[in-house]
Amino acid sequence: MQPKKIKYYLLGLFITGMILFVVLQFNSSNNIRKLIKGNEQLLQELNVKNELQKLQTNMAKTDSKVRGAVISQDTTHITGIEAEIAIIKADLKEINKIVKNDSTEKLLTQLYYLVEEKNNFNLMVLDTFYSNGKEAAEKMINNQKGKRLGEAINGILRQLDTTRQSEVNRTTHLIDSSGQKAQSWGTILVIFACLTCLLAFLYIISRIHRQEQLIEALDESQRQEKKLAAVKEQFLANMSHEIRTPMNAVLGFTHLLKSQPMNDKSREFVNAIENAGQSLLEIINDILDISKIESGMMRIEATSFSLRSVLHSVNTMFRPKAEEKQLQLTVTIDEDVPDILYGDMMRLTQVLVNLTSNAVKFTHEGEVHIHARKIWAEDNSVRILFTVSDTGIGIDADKLNSIFDRFNQAEASTTRKYGGTGLGLTIVKQLIELQNGFISVESKPGEGSIFKVELPYTLGESPAEEDNNYYSDNDLYPLHPDVRLLVAEDNKMNQNLLRHLLSSWQLQFKIVNNGKEVLQALDKQHFDLVLMDIQMPEMDGYTAVQAIRNERHSTIPIIAMTAHAMAGEREKCLQMGMNEYISKPIIEEELYKIIQVYIGKLPPRELPSALHHPHETGAQHLINMHYLHDLSKGNTDFEKTMLEQFITQLPEELALLKKAIIAEDIAGIRATAHSLKTTVAFIGLEEHLYPLLDPLEKLPENNYHLNVIAGQFNTLKQLCIQAVQEAINILL
CATH class of the missing domain: 1.20.120.1730 (Four Helix Bundle (Hemerythrin (Met), subunit A))
Structure with a gap:
């Protein structure tokens, strides 16, 4: 029986029953x-x-x-x-x-x-x-x-x-x-009533059973949907990892290649490779962002921020590109617009960067103008209207309603001519709607476009001035008055690296050794951002971030740092409460860009030209100094410090690993192997030592064979001794 006809059969059965009931009742009444x-x-x-x-x-x-x-x-x-x-x-x-x-x-x-x-x-x-x-x-x-x-x-x-x-x-x-x-x-009437009740009862029972089956099917469908969503997230994590890993290598070696002497043609090719790599990374980021929004992983993190600093950062970020295209880029803010607002600075920056990027991309001559004005205020609530206008190619009227759709651009030729995924405006719209805002567009072909973004905020509070005596700690470098970073890292070589990088960027920072010290530092002092290692003694990064989010209800940006290269690690960090993820060994440009995005106060960096490194010869068989040279920018004292730290630290960690192997301490073996991976990565030993360290880091509980582990350790020890000898030779 077709589902659509069942209601007519039921109606006919009901009418027949009612007629029979009336006839029975009439005869019974007549006889009475x-x-x-x-x-x-x-x-x-x-x-x-x-x-x-x-x-x-x-x-x-x-x-x-x-x-x-x-x-x-x-x-x-x-x-x-x-x-x-x-x-x-x-x-x-x-x-x-x-x-x-x-x-x-x-x-x-x-x-x-x-x-x-x-x-x-x-x-x-x-x-x-x-x-x-x-x-x-x-x-x-x-x-x-x-x-x-x-x-x-x-x-x-x-x-x-x-x-x-x-x-x-x-x-x-x-x-x-x-x-x-x-x-x-009367007997017939009673029998009919009983049969009717029985049939009604059976029908209700069958409908309840059917309903239960539908509920079970729905539950199963939801389970399948969640399973598919998990598979999708895992696929995106794998895709992100598998694409980012070679792309980081491509961009890293491209950056190194740019620092080498080359002719104009070669430099043109290298620039093309770098631009293509950056475009591919932007595409990957767009796909991951839209996936996070759809899966509900995108969170709005409210904090107090300076609106004028955000707009200044956007202006600084795009001024070189605008000047390259001979465009006039201007940013104006009405005087009555409050500077300190409480909201999601990161999502506002992402929206403005995306809109400004499009405006600069699609404008060949003229200007790009960003304007902010207050359109409503009541008590401590305000609504700010951001307008991004340009004199670019414009958009046809019949295309205006579809430009916010995914994978959709104004013209079919736009993707071929200008690139992009067609996801940028989709992400912008959904980010704005997540913040209870609105976006609209006005445009005419050949006359440019005007994007209007209306967002609600509350008035924020300026961070209280900190006690200068607190900066007497010798791990805190008071170099930049506007930025304060908290670094959680237990590996000494990583600490030396981050000291070198953050100091060279003129940032204030404090280094702590574990999650407990992170919580103590946050209780005492205001910080703008936390760089959080995942595996640390006493309290790891996951436990620390959950305490920050759930107990202290803090929205401070937290960047995860981990040597884990497993697929899905980034998504796991985000789910645990991190804002972003960076893998070790740390890429200088990637770290600077992340800090720049989340702080919103750092200008673009001008990289110094590459210097000749006399220590790097073809005699080394294990050590590769490219990464350390790239970080040092010719600072031989820094390179010397890192090599000395390596020579001191590597034997200590090998001794700890040997002790854990003898004691069959699987957790100790895993932790020491993870730390060793960070130590050896600075001087390019990944290719030789990671194949030995990865099995130790992932050592299963129920499959411990001492002879096999001891053999792996002896091989690792021989390679480490050779690497230490090479490091000593470099220092001589």
Whole structure:
């Protein structure tokens, strides 16, 4: 049966049931009425029978009184005789009234006549008794007239009684028949009601069962949907990792290649490779952003920020590109717009960067203008209207409604000519809607475009000035007054690297060794951003970030730093509460860009030209100094410090690893192998040592073979000894 027709079958069944119920009820009611009518007739017949007996009794009583008075000559016997005769007449009239019908009309007429004659005869006997005496009265009595009248009356009464008895029998039969029919129809009605209830119950049970099946199917569908979503997220994580890893290598080696002497043609090719790599990374980021928004992983993190600093950063970021295209890039803010706002600075920056990037990309001459003004304010709430206008190629009117759709651009040729995924404006719109804002666009072909973004904010509070005595800690470098970073890292070589990088960028920072010290530092001091290692002693990065988010309810940006290269690590960090993820070994440009985006106060960097490194020769078989050279930018003291730290730290970590292997301490083996991966990465030993360290870092609990592990350790030890010797040779 088709689902669409079932309702008509049910309706027909319901109507049929109702008709049958009405018919049954009608027949049952009809038989009950007959039963009631039969009972009334039976009562009437009994009443007639009673009246006939009463009439017969009264007449016999009257006749007896007359005879007694004549025979005994005692007139006291006939006292009240007239009243009794009147009663007989009244009884006769009552009988005539309740019995009269076609079959008894003649008998009633005869009875009325005979009773009247009998009464008159009795009165005549009494008159004769009073006037002529006893003998004359006895003579009248003995002439048999009174007897004949009495017999005739009794005969008629018997006929009436017989007739009434037949009527009583017929009525009784009718009552029995009606009662039986009423009982039968009542039984049928009860059976029908029971069947109807049973069918309704079975139908309801079947519908409930069907509903339960649908709920189970829905639950299974939801489970499958979640499973597919997890597969999708895992796929995106794998794709992100697998693409980012070679792309980082491509961009890294491209950056190194740019620092080498080359002719103009070669430099053009290298620039093309770098631009293509950056474009590919932007595409990957767009795909991941839209995936995070759709899966609900994109969170709005509100914090106090400077609006003018954000706009200044956007202006600084795009000014070189605008000047390259000979465009005028201007940023204006109305005076009544408050500077310190409370909201998601990162999402605002992402929106403005995306819109400004499009404006610069699609404008060949003229200007790009960014303007901010206040359009509404009440108490401590405001709504800010951001306008990004340009004099670029513009958009056709029939395309305006679709430019915010995914993978959609104004023209089919736009992607080929300008590049991009068509996801940028989709991401912008959804980010704005996540913040309860609105976006609109006005444009004409050849005249440019105007994007208007309206976002709600509350007034923020400026960070309180910190106590300068706190910066007496020798791990904190007071070089830039506007930026304060907290670095959580337990590896000494990583600490030296981050000291070198952050100091060279003129940033204030404090270095701590574990998650507990992170929480203590945040309780004492305001920081703009946290660089958080994942694996640390006492309290790891995951535990620390959950304490920051759930217990302290802080929205401070937290960047995860980990040597894990497993797929999905970035998404895991984001789910745990991190804002971004950077893998080790740390790429200088990538770290600077992340800090620049989340802080919003750092200008673009001008990289120094590459210097010649006399220590790098073809004699080293293991150590590769490219990464360290790239970080040092010719700072030989920094390189020397890192190599000395390596020579000191590597034997210590090997000793810890050996101790854990002998003790069969699997957790200790994993942790030490992870730390060793960071230590050896600085001098390019990944290719040689990671194949030995990865199995130790992922060592399973139930598959520990001491001989195998010892063999791996001996191989690792020999390579490390060779690497240490090479490092010593470089320092000499």
